[in-house]
Amino acid sequence: MATVLVVALGRLVGASPGAAIPAILEPPSPVVPTPAPQSDTSLVQTASGTVRGQVEWDHRLFAGIPYAAPPVGPLRFRPPAPAPAWEGIRDATKPGSRCIQDPGADPEFGKQSDEDCLNLNVWTPAMKGAPRPVMVWIHGGSFTGGSGKIYDGRWLVSRGDVIVVTINYRLGTLGFLAHPALGPAGDVGNYGLQDQQAALRWVRDNIADFGGDPDKVTVAGESAGGMSVCDHLVAPGSKGLFRAAIIQSAPCGAQADLPTAEWHSVDYAAKVGCGDPKTAADCLRSLPLDKLREPVTFYNIGDDALAGPVTGSAALPVDPVTAIAQNEAARVPVLIGTNRDEFTLFVALQYLRFGEVYTSERYPELLRDTFGANAVAVGERYPLSDYGGNVPSAYSAAVTDGVFSCVNERMGDDLARVGPVYAYEFNDRNAPAPEAMRTLPFPVGASHSLELRFLFEIGGAEPLDPPQQKLSDQMLDYWSRFIADASPDAVGQPEWPAVGADGAGQPWMSLQPDGSRVVTDFDDSHQCAFWANLPG
Missing domain, CATH: 3.40.50.1820 (Alpha/Beta hydrolase fold, catalytic domain)
Incomplete structure (x- = not known):
């Protein structure tokens, strides 16, 4: 996991x-000193x-x-x-x-x-x-x-x-x-x-x-x-x-x-x-x-x-992906999404600890360890030549697509058959990351967990720049509207349409600091048709 x-x-x-x-x-303390409200608001009777x-x-x-x-x-x-x-x-x-x-x-x-x-x-x-x-x-x-x-x-x-x-x-x-x-x-x-x-x-x-x-x-x-x-x-x-x-x-x-x-x-x-x-x-x-x-x-x-x-x-009688595919999930509105470069975080961690793991000679072995009998097909689909010979980038792209992006894409399509689904991709490829991850010989991009800094005040994280702060405000509006209304439509923000039930050309909200927008090529950009047709 x-x-x-x-x-x-x-x-x-x-x-x-x-x-x-x-x-x-x-978490840091609030920076604006203001008198506390009436003290009785601090008391709550629970069961x-x-x-x-x-x-x-x-x-x-x-x-x-x-x-x-x-x-x-x-x-x-x-x-x-x-x-x-x-x-x-x-x-x-x-x-x-x-x-x-x-x-x-x-x-x-x-x-x-x-x-x-x-x-x-x-x-x-x-x-x-x-x-x-x-x-x-x-x-x-x-x-x-x-x-x-x-x-x-x-x-x-x-x-x-x-x-x-x-x-x-x-x-x-x-x-x-x-x-x-x-x-x-x-x-x-x-x-x-x-x-x-x-x-x-x-x-x-x-x-x-x-x-x-x-x-x-x-x-x-x-x-x-x-x-x-x-x-x-x-x-x-x-x-x-x-x-x-x-x-x-x-x-x-x-x-x-x-x-x-x-x-x-x-x-x-x-x-x-x-x-x-x-x-x-x-x-x-x-x-x-x-x-x-x-x-x-x-x-x-x-x-x-x-x-x-x-x-x-x-x-947990049935695994969730199977149950969702069989229309056996709770019929509730769902907001679902991934980050553009999910697996670069884990490749970065392994690279910093065991740099030799990501040599070109090890690429076939990495694919075998992760994808088993499908390793050859994955290697042909994600050849090192497409990534400038950079093993971390090629391997990250394959695992991001096969384990995160396309699993979420399939679940979103399946869930849309029984209820409203709103899909997103966090796509700030310059999102604040730990210092050690900013000096690697490959880009980490919009890696796993980096969207959390845009939703929660997490002490020690690098400050957001003005466009990123605008994206943070936008995400907070989308998330809070979904919590309130079971739909992420927020006043003053781009409209976020629901995923359809047909599974083709689905609208995904691409969350970006230069302006979030709806895209319809998420499945193509992550090669989801290839992953869907691999032997189970």
Whole structure:
């Protein structure tokens, strides 16, 4: 699975895959000092108890609110249980603990993480008013890293007059280990996915107390978070918990089936000392936490070894791409898109760590590792000569098209048969990127996760220039209008038509700092007909 920028940045400063630079850890404070609104706006009564949040001139923030019981002890490797009630007023001015991270890919360099991590953050407008529409944001990070606190939602809140909820969910082994001893047949793994469902139920039951409209909830995410959104479109336990969906940069076809996940999970358990199937469940639940920090992995995309939600299971009976193709997804409006150069981020990370991987002699091997029996056909379609002999550029283009762009194009066409679909491509090929990525011997362009800087205030990111700030404002308007109205049409912005059901010459919004525009050649520019005709 692809990782978001905040997870990937750290690879550029010597960490293993997935870490990020320290400057990103905490969002910056508002720069305009203004007296706080009336203090009573800082108190909200939830179903579990009262919370006191932080009130600023342009927003309110209620952070670290538990939406489920701590998944510890006998609750480890089980679906989330209801959050316990508390007495008095609970402080909600600081984010709660992050879920356990991959120790070699921690985006916040070891800052507090814990099993007791099922908490969320609610960003609201500063002043009360009519019930606002709500976006529930699911973070990316390869299902092994990241947290909700990285995403400062004040821009969407203040400019778009919506509510933003960012969540934590169990990651890595604790979130997705699918050992058959952990539950009834077929009902193992997917604990992290079920955490997300519990958070959506919490929003349904509590968001009105924060000024939100529980009937206008949009579930959204990027990368692993976007894959999660794909799952929620088809998961039985997610039905009715949202009325619209946003899928950003998600290779939704790359998920493990239950037999594969169980095999890898049994192997993992044996390696940590729980090899006896008769005692494996108790053994795994009683292990010291440090024994389970290394994430279980089920499959690979390029050089990334990944885990995540398991298909063919009770929680996720059918993989989302198949279900969507069979018109079995939730019939809700969808905003879906990718970045023009998705895979350059991962090639950059590997190049900086192992530069020799991308020699011309290795190109056929890279293609074989990624595309198997189709490697020769892919190599002929993406010859090095078309990219000036530059292996990183050729390989990035192939994986971008085959794993990201054309999967999203196909899903958009399929989803358009049952509901409105609005498709985009983020196409700022000079988007702010980490310094190390600006000195590579190939361009990174509009790489994976770089659009996030245009939607969220992410501390440590390079400032946007004036045309990019204009694009950011435009994207905020589009996203907030979709959250509010299930359509991205925004006053003063170019019209964004829906994808049709015929699958030919589809309109995609190309988001560019020199002027966003509708294009109809997305499938041609990413060679989607070629990918559609490759043997499965």
